[in-house]
Amino acid sequence: MSTLAQMLDRLTAPAELVIPQADGSVRCTACAHRCLVRPGRRGVCQVRFHDGKELRAPWGYVAGLNADPIEKKPFYHFLPGSVALTFGMLGCDLHCDYCQNWLSSQALRDPAADESAYFIRRVSPEQIVEAGRRCGAEVIASSYNEPLITSEWAVSVFKLAVQTGMKCVYVSNGNATPEVLEYLRPYLTGMKIDLKTMQDKNYRRLGGVLKNVLDTIKRVKEMGLWLEVVTLVVPGFNDSNEELWEMARFLLSVSADIPWHVTAFHSDYHMQETPNTPVSTLTRAADIGREAGLRYVYAGNIPGRVGEYEHTFCPKCRTALVRRTGYLIHEVRIGAEGKCPKCGERIAGIWNPLP
Ligand code: SF4
Secondary structure, three states: OOOOHHHHHHHHEEOOOOOEEOOOEEOOOOOOOOOOOOOOOOOOOOOOOEEEOOOOEOOOOEEEEEEEEEHHHOOOOOOOOOOOEEEEEEOOOOOOOOOOHHHHHHOOOOOOHHHHHHOOOEEHHHHHHHHHHHOOEEEEEEOOOHHHHHHHHHHHHHHHHOOOOOOOOOOOOOOOOHHHHEEEEEEEEEEEEEEEOHHHHHHHOOOOHHHHHHOOOOOOOOOOOOOEEEEOOOOOOOHHHHHHHHHHHHHHHOOOOOOOEEEEEEEEEEEEOOOOOOHHHOOOOOOOOOOHOOOOOOEEOOOOOOOHHOEEEEOOOOOOEEEOOOOOEEEEEOOEEEEOOOOOOOOOOOOOOOO
């Protein structure tokens, strides 16, 4: 029987995000780790590897494919109520102890995730886009695992999707390089990025570097892509007032129009002893975002218990523009021109015409 590594190694294509080196090794530019991968070796993510001739990148399968509400990504200012056909592969460049999706993300990095082999389904880009068309998707999202490390596959899907009029988005940890963002730019309309902590030492515990994520947030905004930021609020890890204020102030320094989602953690993976995020912590985090001056702050993962923090209000006259419970949309009062119907204030985002 094949090991998971053997199965995944067969489902690959030549990587495009590489800089060949004179000694036969390659520098991978798909994520900010920028691994120097020598012949016969793997990158930090394990799913990209040098086969002796070239760097190989995941291609030709999905480990998850679902027609999700766009609110689940979460995007709240991006075609609310639309279907986002969402695909994911296996693997990640980080290793968060509290990962809520570790079976997919930690494939090849943690033997306990080997059963993710059962998720694998061979599929072509054409079949994914056709599935999107059949379920009425306006959006195609690359999510579930870290999409940056499988960007060649995402681009082969996105190239077809944009031809049919679908919009393409990434749900990412933000550990990007300028090269991968330029590679995605012709096809990508939006990006959801995690801001996990403002402490570099804590980012390093997860396998990342704070500066790389902050740089990605700034760069994505400068590039004109639609951006929403998510912070999973984990008790004892990133839930102090000081740290939440620091996150809010950083986002404000980039743009007050970035929607900030503070979402609730549930005990998972290597953090089974850590309690779920209390509602009061989540609303405190959201209060800080609003007090700091962010115009759109949301509290997620505890539907129906966070009051007004599930809805979108006009930041000028406080008219309710989109009312939600969890992923369910009750009312949308903002049309394609993206203006408050009462005071005319421009509401940042990408909006559909009203029915
Ligand atoms: S995607 Fe990131 S972790 Fe994987 S090989 Fe490339 S640089 Fe390394």
